[in-house]
Amino acid sequence: MRIVIVLSCLIVIALLFSAIQVPIIDISEIEKAINDVKSESQVNIEDEETLKKTVALVAKELESDQRTRLKYLVSAYMIIWLVFMLYLIRLGKQQRALDQRLSQLEQETSGIQDGSIE
Amino acid sequence: MGKSVKILTVLVAILLFISLFLIFGYAQVEKTMLEVQKIFYFHVSAAITVYLAFGVNFLFSIKYLIKRKPDDDLLAASAAEIGLVFCTVVLLSGPIWARYAWDTWWTWEARLTSTLVLWLMYIGYFILRSALTDDKRRIYSAVLGIIAFFDVPIVHFATKLWETKMHPERGAKLDVLPTMRNTWMIVLVTFFILFAVLLILQYRTKKIESRYDIIAQKHLQELN
Numbered sequence A: 001m002r003i004v005i006v007l008s009c010l011i012v013i014a015l016l017f018s019a020i021q022v023p024i025i026d027i028s029e030i031e032k033a034i035n036d037v038k039s040e041s042q043v044n045i046e047d048e049e050t051l052k053k054t055v056a057l058v059a060k061e062l063e064s065d066q067r068t069r070l071k072y073l074v075s076a077y078m079i080i081w082l083v084f085m086l087y088l089i090r091l092g093k094q095q096r097a098l099d100q101r102l103s104q105l106e107q108e109t110s111g112i113q114d115g116s117i118e
Numbered sequence B: 001m002g003k004s005v006k007i008l009t010v011l012v013a014i015l016l017f018i019s020l021f022l023i024f025g026y027a028q029v030e031k032t033m034l035e036v037q038k039i040f041y042f043h044v045s046a047a048i049t050v051y052l053a054f055g056v057n058f059l060f061s062i063k064y065l066i067k068r069k070p071d072d073d074l075l076a077a078s079a080a081e082i083g084l085v086f087c088t089v090v091l092l093s094g095p096i097w098a099r100y101a102w103d104t105w106w107t108w109e110a111r112l113t114s115t116l117v118l119w120l121m122y123i124g125y126f127i128l129r130s131a132l133t134d135d136k137r138r139i140y141s142a143v144l145g146i147i148a149f150f151d152v153p154i155v156h157f158a159t160k161l162w163e164t165k166m167h168p169e170r171g172a173k174l175d176v177l178p179t180m181r182n183t184w185m186i187v188l189v190t191f192f193i194l195f196a197v198l199l200i201l202q203y204r205t206k207k208i209e210s211r212y213d214i215i216a217q218k219h220l221q222e223l224n
Helices: A002-019 A027-041 A048-114 B002-024 B035-067 B070-101 B111-133 B134-149 B153-159 B178-223
Strands: none
Touching: A002 B002, A002 B111, A027 A048, A027 B070, A048 B035, A048 B178, B002 B035, B002 B178, B035 B070, B035 B111, B035 B134, B035 B153, B035 B178, B070 B111, B070 B134, B070 B178, B111 B134, B134 B153, B134 B178
């Protein structure tokens, strides 16, 4: 039971963290993309430096927004998983306590049958 | 644990991992809410499973009051307990969605409030059960189970009854893509099977507990 719970938690954490990897766009990629667009569309860009800065800022803003959304998403799934796991642990404890009570009762009743309890 | 329960448990575990894979790897990102919309798959499925669980509690509570069989009371209590777990999932995952969508963790909107009332009523159900013994416990909790279930249709029709605009109205046309619909259906089926497995496990535990109490009482009488 414990192994299943720990294993499932590890798998879920790994799954969720792999799902939230936001691709980070650096300035060299932005420059490359602008050059590609320029060569493909033949657009004449007058102030290339300002354009690069603007695109970099937009990319940073989009990344930050995405990170925030993914934080909410991962938190929600972590909490859901935690609730289910806590309930499973509670079920397991309930079963173990019941097993103990049953074996105790078994011992006591076998004592009566043997005549050892007056 | 019986063989069929073991098979169902393994099936649920596999389906849960498939569900997670589908949510994060297959279902497309919704255009308005973007990634946060993916909370919807577990949140809504859990909410529907709450209806199912409390529905089972309602039916077996009525059955107990008619036939007075203790097994029906045990089934009703087991279903209520699992319903409460799923309701907790709904109440905890909802505010995270709300924080992004509505810019607040909680608002006293009709559906949210009626869901909280539902959760509190079933908390009361278990407080009542722990406070009373045997026949009184069974009868009073069955009555409370029946009364509490009347909040389920209120939760479901809340958006229509109070015309709130926060949750989508029942039957509203949503822009749901096939990948999203398929994923949601699989998650819903998984939750239904999970409910069935937990119900069987909880019912068996409660039944053994009640048998133990009967045997222990007889044993005490024999000793005296």
